[in-house]
Amino acid sequence: MTVVFLTLLIIVAFLILWQLVIRIVRSYAKFPAPAFISTFLDSDFRKMQQPPAKVIACSGIKPGMKVLEIGCGSGAFTIEAARAVGQQGKVYALDIQEDMLDKLRTKLARPGNSDIQNIEIINRSAYELPLEDNSLDLAFMVTVLQEIPDKQRALAQIKRVLKPAGILAVSELLPDPDYPWRSTTQRMLSKAGLIFEASYGNLWSYTVRFRKP
Ligand SMILES: C[S@@+](CC[C@H](N)C(=O)[O-])C[C@H]1O[C@@H](n2cnc3c(N)ncnc32)[C@H](O)[C@@H]1O
Incomplete structure (x- = not known):
């Protein structure tokens, strides 16, 4: 019993320390999450904390929509989004790192995903979206x-490519060393001139949805 308790205590202490160290490092140096963390991003543990189907539903993704995923990474949510919009819809999966996009390509090449033909992969920064205004x-x-x-x-770029009344949904998860409070995210989206629509989840995992005026 004591051994189990001590082991748990050591794991929790290690996780807290890891968070502190990473947060301090990242407050000085902003860099994209390295591709190797896709092991965590695609893990069952992560899916339990942030179920893709729930994130897609809370984001407001519906059949027939034209959707952009910014920072899709290895595609933990991209395939679910592509299935949710269906063949009449389309998903632009954008990320700044080719290594991450390669992982998404590998997933899409699996036999179980051969039905998905509506994802366009784009290797670009969120600062320069190669998409039409209001599209x-x-x-x-x-x-x-x-x-x-x-x-x-x-956010100004995202607002540019959204149709009037188009939605921007932002989801966050606490173990992410960049995790912001929900109020911080909401303030940023309001500052960008977007209008609050809905908020879901809890402190650990949340989604907020805003709308272009
Ligand atoms: C923590 S990962 C999350 C990946 C994915 N959204 C998920 O939840 O599994 C963050 C992703 O954002 C991408 N990213 C960071 N800065 C970016 C930028 N300026 N433009 C586009 N993608 C960016 C990184 O390359 C990385 O793949």
Whole structure:
């Protein structure tokens, strides 16, 4: 019993220390999450904390929509989004790191995903979205916004490509070393001129949804 308790205590202490160290490092140096963390991003543990189907539903993704995922990474939510919009819809999966996008390509090449033909992969920064003004129904990002140094610049681009009344959904998860309070995320989105629509989840894992005026 004592051994189990001590082991748990050591694991919790290690996780807290890890969070502190990473947060201090990241407050000085902003860099995209390295591709090797896709092992965590795609893990069952992560899926339990932030179930893809729930994130997609809370984001407001519906059949037929034209959707942009900013910072899709290895695609933990991209495939679910592609299935949710269906063949009449489309998902633009954008990330700044080719290594991450390669992991998404590998997933899409699996036999179980051969039905998915509606994802377009784009290797670009959120600062320079290669998409037409007022062309998308919805944009979403999961554990990404805080990684982008100039958030308002990225949000202005997202607002540009959304149709009037188009949705931007932002989801965050506490173990992410960049995790912001929900109120911080909401303030940023309001500052970008977006209008609050809905908020879901709890302190550990949440999604907020805003709308372009
Ligand atoms: C923590 S990962 C999350 C990946 C994925 N959204 C998920 O939840 O599994 C953050 C992702 O954002 C991407 N990213 C960071 N800065 C970016 C930028 N300026 N433009 C586009 N993608 C960016 C990183 O390359 C990385 O893949």
